[in-house]
Amino acid sequence: MKHPRGIEIGRPRRDGITYIGPVADPISTAIDDAQSFMALGGMCPSCEREAWIDRHELRRKWGNAMLNSLQPRLRCLGCGNRQGNKWITGQLPR
Template sequence: MKHRRSIELASPGHHAVEIEKETLATLPQWYVLHGRCRICRHETSIDGREIARRYGHDLSLANLAKRLKCQGCGNRSDNLLLLQKLPRD
């Protein structure tokens, strides 16, 4: 499922995430954040705890997506915030 701001959300059948309301503090711990550049396709994992320490735990995922900058080419626009659900026992 894709949000109108090009943020890819969890696939149907999984725990849905509302990016406008979901913050780094309320995001379940079994989700891992990744960023992907639309221009050069560079992808990297994002340390949610480090981002929360810098910008506050109340930073919404929508606002985080707006702040993404590619480490490869420096692109700041239209980057993707990806959520990966870790397997749970």
């Protein structure tokens, strides 16, 4: 069951998103700082699962929060891990 204050690293989507890498500086990066052609996602270090998160839903729920403050709320749906999950970026297809 999804906790109302959590952010789940969901099922992997095959939307043609090209993985770029981890967010360089989540401490000073807000949700709105990501460019419109970039996708935000989460990566679990335990099972190496990567999944993309709906940025508009994230913005609606948390406002323009810093990614570092939301990082402890990331939870992997594959293994249930809550520790050490990282933000990743990808490029949306044209």
